[in-house]
Amino acid sequence: TGFFTYDPGFTSTGSCQSELTYIDGDVGILRHRGYAIDDLAENSDFLEVCHLLLYGELPNATQKAQFENDITMHTMVHEQMRNFYNGFRRDAHPMAIMCGVVGAMSAFYHDSTDINDPQQRLISAYRLIAKMPTIAAMAYKYSIGQPFRYPNNKLGFAENFLQMMFGNPCEEYEVNPVLAKAMDRILILHADHEQNASTSTVRLAGSSGANPFACIAAGIASLWGPAHGGANEAVLVMLNEIGDVKNIPEFVAKAKDKNDPFRLMGFGHRVYKNYDPRAKVMQETCHEVLKELNIKDPLLDVAQELERIAREDEYFIEKKLYPNVDFYSGIIFKAMGIPVSMFTVLFAVARTVGWIAQWKEMIEDPSQKIGRPRQLFTGVAERPFVPVDKR
Numbered sequence: 001t002g003f004f005t006y007d008p009g010f011t012s013t014g015s016c017q018s019e020l021t022y023i024d025g026d027v028g029i030l031r032h033r034g035y036a037i038d039d040l041a042e043n044s045d046f047l048e049v050c051h052l053l054l055y056g057e058l059p060n061a062t063q064k065a066q067f068e069n070d071i072t073m074h075t076m077v078h079e080q081m082r083n084f085y086n087g088f089r090r091d092a093h094p095m096a097i098m099c100g101v102v103g104a105m106s107a108f109y110h111d112s113t114d115i116n117d118p119q120q121r122l123i124s125a126y127r128l129i130a131k132m133p134t135i136a137a138m139a140y141k142y143s144i145g146q147p148f149r150y151p152n153n154k155l156g157f158a159e160n161f162l163q164m165m166f167g168n169p170c171e172e173y174e175v176n177p178v179l180a181k182a183m184d185r186i187l188i189l190h191a192d193h194e195q196n197a198s199t200s201t202v203r204l205a206g207s208s209g210a211n212p213f214a215c216i217a218a219g220i221a222s223l224w225g226p227a228h229g230g231a232n233e234a235v236l237v238m239l240n241e242i243g244d245v246k247n248i249p250e251f252v253a254k255a256k257d258k259n260d261p262f263r264l265m266g267f268g269h270r271v272y273k274n275y276d277p278r279a280k281v282m283q284e285t286c287h288e289v290l291k292e293l294n295i296k297d298p299l300l301d302v303a304q305e306l307e308r309i310a311r312e313d314e315y316f317i318e319k320k321l322y323p324n325v326d327f328y329s330g331i332i333f334k335a336m337g338i339p340v341s342m343f344t345v346l347f348a349v350a351r352t353v354g355w356i357a358q359w360k361e362m363i364e365d366p367s368q369k370i371g372r373p374r375q376l377f378t379g380v381a382e383r384p385f386v387p388v389d390k391r
């Protein structure tokens with residue numbers, strides 16, 4: 001009944017109005033609340049960007065101190081949450097643990113789940129932003145059999161995350177400021193990206209009035225796939241598989257072959273038909289981190305050569321396939337000592353602010369309705385029931 005447009009993958013459907021993030025994919029522009037992503041990555045810090053996304057403005061000095069304080073006081077998770085980890089196999093994929101544990105947060109914070117109360121919406125956002133690094137680092141510690149680390153609220157956001165990941169009770173852990181800065185920048189680069197699959201999932205889940213923590217767990221599930229956030233993990237697996245620059249043409253040929261499902265991971269984007277501006281900053285950060293750690297990673301040579309070959313190849317030129325945000329991030333994470341299975345978790349830690357800011361915007365939008373796509377029915381129209389002995 002009624003007319004609607006069949007639009008698989010929502011390539012041409014605007015699902016909401018939003019003031020958060022602007023993308024012009026034809027020229028490779030990404031701006032949050034008017035600020036260019038490279039400007040923010042260069043001059044701001046992650047918590048400022050969180051403030052910007054949630055409140056619409058960069059904080060002044062007083063607001064910044066207050067916001068940092070407000071987020072910091074939520075970094076610890078309920079002690080009972082430790083039990084969730086014990087229920088997982090040690091070799092569980094950390095994204096599976098994230099789906100479970102973040103979903104479980106909905107059972108812990110009853111005082112902040114009245115979505116009609118603006119103050120409670122904010123507290124939910126703060127809790128999510130603050131606790132994600134703690135939950136993510138716990139997933140990692142659990143997988144390697146080390147004790148969980150508590151957050152240290154004297155440290156900055158990225159520093160604290162690194163100490164929870166890599167510190168242990170036997171020795172002092174000094175956070176390398178260059179790595180902390182790089183991590184902070186990576187968090188900024190992933191903070192929001194308008195109506196991508198996971199953000200749309202969070203909005204759709206939230207459109208029914210569901211618990212915000214459960215909605216974020218839905219977003220994490222969507223992010224996990226290799227066509228979305230899981231691509232950063234898939235890129236490193238692919239670069240390892242390529243192994244040497246001499247093997248690149250073979251993989252490029254496979255990616256171009258219509259009969260082969262293989263794609264160059266970290267290439268292509270639904271919206272960017274030009275260089276992904278995040279990939280540029282990521283590549284620079286990659287060089288900085290490798291230099292600081294004095295690492296010569298042959299995978300960087302493979303990645304750079306792959307980019308060069310693909311960008312000169314007619315197939316990639318014609319289809320406007322450029323490196324995306326996931327192409328260089330894995331090499332940085334690897335250099336920092338982060339295992340491949342944690343890469344997408346890092347994406348989730350950063351994207352949480354985008355998810356919850358978009359969720360909040362949706363709840364506060366008076367034109368908001370429950371998300372309810374239509375379908376083109378292609379099944380059998382009607383038939384009479386046949387008793388089992390007659391089938």
Ligand code: CMC
Nearest residue numbers: 226227228229231255263264265266267268269270319324
């Ligand atoms: N390698 C080879 N061919 C590709 C690639 C690729 N990476 N990406 C797209 N194509 C081809 C595809 O085969 C199709 O060809 P044809 O028109 O002949 O059928 C054409 O380009 C358009 O692709 P599409 O799948 O219709 O485009 P889409 O907008 O639905 O998909 C994408 C976008 C990101 C899922 C896709 O480019 C892809 O699978 N890339 C690899 C995975 C990846 O890096 N994902 C991360 C995206 S950015 C960060 C994030 O979202 O998390």
